[in-house]
Amino acid sequence: MSLLVLRFAALFYAGAVTAYVLHFARPRHAALATVGQWLLGFAFVVQAIAIGLGCKEYGGAEFFGLRGGLVFMTWLAAGASLVVQRLYRIPAIGAFVTPLILVVLLPTLFLVKPDFPEVLPEAVRRPMLTIHIVTALLGVALFAIASLVAVMYLLQEREVKGKRFGALFSRLPSLAALDQLNQRLVRFGFVVYTVALLTGSGMAKVVWKSAWQWDPQQVSSLVIWMLYGVMVQLRHTGWHGRRFALLTIVAFGLVVGSMVTLNVLPEGMTRHGGDFSGERK
């Protein structure tokens, strides 16, 4: 049932992608952006219903698998992008974010084989774990949006600096707006990710009796956290524009890389692979 509703949500996402991309191609039709935003909003609501139904069906165990994680992350990304558009009114962002959401969501519509433990161990059933999962996924979703904004920045910078003034020049927002949005997303994402890291080590302490275990997931999470922390600091020492945008993209590349690697590694190598929170990110 939840899968059916999820597929329904995907249809709305596809509609939002279409509207936003058409608006990007033909900016004169301002109504298209509004349509895109409404469709994205509908998709968000429908997906929320799908997630709720999923929780009922699997008792929350779904989010310990890659598929459940991706579903939840796309939902958070959609929500974050709705908020960003509400605050900044840059419809061009929709043309970049919604396609990514759809692409990430697509495999989850057909991968129905359960990839999560059927029964969750009693030890991990704690509110702290819920907070951990939500913040970790939200952090990654924010970093993803930030990296897309950085891509937009680099595209626009190429137009402005390369003196091309072509189609992208008029369609993309100003460099200052993109730079500022990128910075805020990184900063906010960093705060959220910090909460995820703290709750994560809290859980480790509960389950493994020790907050730090040199677990590959722990190590990569810490590296990523430090990288974003450094970025937040660099901002104060004059890292603006191009360099900051490049760094945002590299950092998110690392996030994706670690997610892929950790999911490909044989079971035994990730200490807490199926142990408590599976593939969180």
Add this chain to the structure above:
Amino acid sequence: MNGGRELHLVGLSHKSAPVAVREKVALSGDDLKGALAALSDRPGVGEVMVVSTCNRVECYVYGESLEEARHFFLARTGEAEEHLYERSGREAVRHLFRVAASLDSMVVGEPQILGQVKEAYGLAASVQTAGAFVSRLCNRAFATAKRVRSETEIARGAGSISQVAVELVEKIFGNLKGRAVLLVGVGKMGALSAKALRDLGADRILVTNRSPERSRALAAEIGAVAEPWEGLTSLLVLADVVIVSTGAPSYVITRELVAQAMKARRGRSVCFIDLAVPRNVDPACGEQDNVYAYDIDDLQKVVSQTHAARAEEAIRAEAIVEAEVMAFALERETRAALPVLAELRRKAEQIARAEAERTLAQVGAKLDEKGRRSVEAMAQAIVNKLLHGPTARLKEAAASGDSDLPGAAAELFGVGEAEAPPARGRSRDAPDADIHTEPHR
């Protein structure tokens, strides 16, 4: 059909006359008001409007011939003769629509002309030389211009150097609130661009120049602050947009100078716009991070691109103008049937009201408020239902150019013909004046 009155146009523009001739006939303010009043008093002239800008002087006359409009120019200078163009009827309407839509401008798509036509109309209306016809004509022209603007991309892009500069700065900084603009040198184009940037929100404009007197003079003129030339290095740390137009034969803004300033700016973006020839800003400056440098050729290239793109859009704009010209002609013909219609309806409603009052006087006491209102409503409904068919057919007949039916209707219902059209002119302000001034014959 309209008593022989038509729209006539005589004019000259940047396309037909050199500026030397244009400035001899150009008029403004009170002179223009006087000329309008004088023209409208001439025999055979109904309504008059004159569009006078630095690129064109055009005299629109709604009247019997274009001779008076010709005379308007020839009286001012005999030289005008060979530069004049003349249009009548639909051609004249099309010309005005094209002018308002900025299709006839020197820079096609430039936004000022619509405002100038609006001003011309306002002036003519204020001295009452523009009546119902010109008012309808102009409203249609404004609507056409608006359609062209929103349905085509004719106004897109930047049509002049300072517009390009503004657009660039906008794409780098968004708005300029709280940012400083620095003018290096006192070139005219630089001052123009600085003014345009002020509209983007720049609240601080600084001027510096080798000779302090001239920078002080310019600063006073555009409301900026003059700064000493020796402080250029620290000014570069302060300013976010730097417009350079000095007469210096070599680079004033060098790579080293910018590198030094960028360090002090802690990476904050800066944009150099070099309007000088030979160039005053080392193009290598733009290679640094967050430094954007443009010279006059870069800006000129955008201007030419815009012009090429606008020429393409103009084809679509012409189609819109054509459709609007047709619609205006059609509306005008339909209107010819309106005096009969209006009169017919007025008469019918008068009868209905009188009858309702009579009935109510007899039985009104027995009815409550609701009942009385239904009696009135019934009378009105009978009028509407009876007149619905004739109204539709009269409008159709007028639209298809059939001029017999309105006359027949007037005779049949005993309306319209009885009233002689009132004298022209004094009723010009009345919104429906044209119902009387364009009686159907």
